[in-house]
Amino acid sequence: MSVLLKAKIAEVFEEPGCNKNQGKSEKERKKGCTKQLSPGAAAGGCAFDGAKIALQPIADAAHLVHGPIACEGNSWDNRHSASSGPQIYRTGFTTDINELDVIYGGEKRLFKSIREILEKYNPPAVFVYQTCVTALVGDDIEAVCQRATEKFGKPIIPVNAPGFAGIKNLGNKLGAEALLDYVIGTVEPEFTTPYDINIIGEYNLVGELWQVKPLLDALGIRVLCCIAGDGRYNEIASAHRAKVNMMVCSKSMINIATKMEQRWGIPYFEGSFYGIGDMSDTLRQIAKLLVQQGAPADLLDRTERLIAVEEARAWQRIAQYKQRLAGKRVLLITGGVKSWSVVAALQEGGMEIVGTSVKKSTKEDKQKIKEIMGDDAHMIDDMTPREMYNMLREARADIMLSGGRSQFVALKARMPWLDINQERYHPYGGYEGMVELVREIDRAIYNPVWQQVRIPAPWGDDGETLGAVLPSARPMDFLTDVAAKSLGLAPEEVTS
Ligand code: SF4
Numbered sequence: 419m420s421v422l423l424k425a426k427i428a429e430v431f432e433e434p435g436c437n438k439n440q441g442k443s444e445k446e447r448k449k450g451c452t453k454q455l456s457p458g459a460a461a462g463g464c465a466f467d468g469a470k471i472a473l474q475p476i477a478d479a480a481h482l483v484h485g486p487i488a489c490e491g492n493s494w495d496n497r498h499s500a501s502s503g504p505q506i507y508r509t510g511f512t513t514d515i516n517e518l519d520v521i522y523g524g525e526k527r528l529f530k531s532i533r534e535i536l537e538k539y540n541p542p543a544v545f546v547y548q549t550c551v552t553a554l555v556g557d558d559i560e561a562v563c564q565r566a567t568e569k570f571g572k573p574i575i576p577v578n579a580p581g582f583a584g585i586k587n588l589g590n591k592l593g594a595e596a597l598l599d600y601v602i603g604t605v606e607p608e609f610t611t612p613y614d615i616n617i618i619g620e621y622n623l624v625g626e627l628w629q630v631k632p633l634l635d636a637l638g639i640r641v642l643c644c645i646a647g648d649g650r651y652n653e654i655a656s657a658h659r660a661k662v663n664m665m666v667c668s669k670s671m672i673n674i675a676t677k678m679e680q681r682w683g684i685p686y687f688e689g690s691f692y693g694i695g696d697m698s699d700t701l702r703q704i705a706k707l708l709v710q711q712g713a714p715a716d717l718l719d720r721t722e723r724l725i726a727v728e729e730a731r732a733w734q735r736i737a738q739y740k741q742r743l744a745g746k747r748v749l750l751i752t753g754g755v756k757s758w759s760v761v762a763a764l765q766e767g768g769m770e771i772v773g774t775s776v777k778k779s780t781k782e783d784k785q786k787i788k789e790i791m792g793d794d795a796h797m798i799d800d801m802t803p804r805e806m807y808n809m810l811r812e813a814r815a816d817i818m819l820s821g822g823r824s825q826f827v828a829l830k831a832r833m834p835w836l837d838i839n840q841e842r843y844h845p846y847g848g849y850e851g852m853v854e855l856v857r858e859i860d861r862a863i864y865n866p867v868w869q870q871v872r873i874p875a876p877w878g879d880d881g882e883t884l885g886a887v888l889p890s891a892r893p894m895d896f897l898t899d900v901a902a903k904s905l906g907l908a909p910e911e912v913t914s
Contacts, residue, residue: 420553422560423578430591430673464581466549468589470496472671473545473577473596475621475646476654477501480541482511484528484559485549489581497840500625501648506541515552524557532566532574542651543573545596553580573651575600590670597645597654598677605655607642612713614642615704616657616684618674620666620691622647623840626847630691633848636724637717639704645674658682661711662704664689685711691847693763694732698725732849736767739856744768746863749809751775751801751820752838760819760838762790763846767856772815773798803827817863832871834862 419427463471466489474481474496483490493510501507513531515524532544544566548559563576579592607614615634620627627647634641642660643653663675663686675686685707689700705713705721746769750760761771776784776797787797806824809815810831818828821839828835836858837843846855 419583420578423553423580423583426578426592426595427583427588430588430595463586463589464550465579465583465585465589465592466547466581468586468591469577469579469593469596470547470589471586471621472590472593473646474507475499475501476545476649476651477507478504478541479543479545479651480506480509480511480535480539481545481547482513482528482531482535483547483549484513484524484531484552484557485515485547486551487512487514489549489551497621498624498842499621499647500623500628502628504650506539509539511535513552520551520555523555524552525562528552528557528559528562529566532562533570536570536572541572543575543601545575545577547577548580550581553578553582573600573604573655587670591673594645594671594674598674601651601655602674602678603655603658603681605652607653607656607659610642610659611640612661612711613637613639613708613717614660615639615662615664615708616642616660616678617644617647617664617666618686619671620644620647621840624842624845626691626845626851629845629848629850630697633697633701633724633728634704637701637705637720639708645671658684660684661713662686662707664700664704666691690762691851692760694729694766694849694852696762697848697852698729701725728849732853735853736856739860740768742860742864743856745770746816746859747772747814748859749773749806749815749818749820750838751798751806751818751824760846761787763852763855764819764859765790766852767859769859773801773809775799775801807831817859819859832868834865834868836862 470481490510490512495508513524513527515527519527528546532546535541535544546559546563559576559578563574566574575596577593577596579589583592622644627644631641643649643657645654658678661684663678663684665672665675665686665688678684679686687703687707689703690696691700701721705717709715709717748764748769748771750771750773752760752775761774764771771791774787774797776787776799784797803824806818806827807830810818810828810833817834817836818824819836819838822837822841825835825837844854844858845851
């Protein structure tokens with residue numbers, strides 16, 4: 419690991435906004451917070467992945483991955499982060515290095531790739547991501563980016579977060595450091611207002627930011643920039659002129675908020691757009707901080723009036739579902755900020771939470787869950803797919819809300835499931851999103867398919883159901899089941 423990268427990681431770990439970090443001794447702090455990845459274990463993304471997730475939603479910039487083609491993964495799109503205009507961020511640019519580059523170094527290829535992107539697409543900036551192989555062969559992306567910036571007269575930003583540096587969360591922070599080092603503060607906005615805010619850690623997944631922006635517009639609050647959902651390079655470069663920063667996704671980019679406070683005196687707070695109560699609190703917090711920063715005091719009254727109208731409207735629309743969902747038990751397998759913000763939202767919908775996973779949650783997230791749920795009895799540190807399956811099969815939960823990876827567990831148990839993670843297709847932000855979430859849960863639970871897959875099969879003589887013979891999520895399992903049935907054997911005997 420280069421000296422520069424080591425120093426940067428040490429700097430990221432010295433986080434004044436993280437209580438856990440501040441509670442450690444000097445020696446413990448030096449060790450850092452990152453967990454070493456276990457080879458072969460699904461670790462949930464490397465540091466490069468984390469940096470790219472954090473920055474790729476900057477919609478008008480090109481994102482160039484310097485490394486083997488496999489690091490880029492997808493040649494198109496990211497995690498449903500929506501843009502209201504430019505689409506260049508969705509193109510997967512990579513230098514696709516080969517064996518010769520590993521021997522002779524890939525810096526020339528990187529320089530040529532930057533030139534090609536600028537000539538063909540002319541974006542306002544190019545982000546260049548370091549990966550393991552190019553870091554190990556010693557490619558100096560900072561030097562190449564500096565040379566390219568001088569030569570082409572456009573900002574070329576190095577993002578030094580090779581995969582081996584650590585986990586995804588560290589990558590988020592290293593991505594944020596690239597913004598702090600090379601972007602924020604480099605452009606002056608055309609004008610400023612007393613109502614300018616930045617939203618940090620919001621990725622505009624499936625357009626969630628657009629469910630919140632009309633509320634801010636109604637109050638005359640301007641989102642100077644969002645980091646990074648539906649972001650524009652020049653807006654982010656002028657973020658230092660905002661009056662208030664809001665942190666959305668817990669601690670993933672806290673270093674931007676704390677350093678902007680140190681450098682430009684911009685106060686920040688942590689809020690959530692999920693759930694009616696949390697959305698209202700967030701609006702109140704923004705208004706309060708803006709008034710403290712010099713905005714006219716009538717903003718507070720206007721905010722309360724807007725909250726009253728929006729809350730009443732949302733409750734009215736939820737009422738029809740609330741009756742049908744009252745007492746329904748939900749198993750929530752997600753992480754981070756969603757482990758508590760969605761809990762509050764579900765409780766508002768009249769549902770009972772039978773468990774919420776806290777594997778990827780911070781100490782603060784856990785504290786918030788305790789406050790909302792009264793105790794920590796329903797926090798699940800780690801749940802194996804079999805335990806999830808048993809819980810659903812024994813009907814201890816009526817629906818599971820999770821990411822795409824766990825969906826097959828619910829489907830195998832023939833229980834409803836709803837995607838709550840980044841691959842979801844429905845936005846759940848703000849008052850509008852809460853209504854959408856409740857509507858989707860209702861649609862999932864009352865979908866007639868569940869009755870059909872649970873009725874006994876006409877040929878079943880031992881309680882076999884139709885759902886049991888539907889193609890399983892994994893084709894090999896399905897084929898094994900079919901082969902076992904036709905041979906009159908148990909599935910284990912077929913596979914052995
Ligand atoms: S761990 Fe390294 S090689 Fe693997 S995807 Fe991440 S950057 Fe690429």
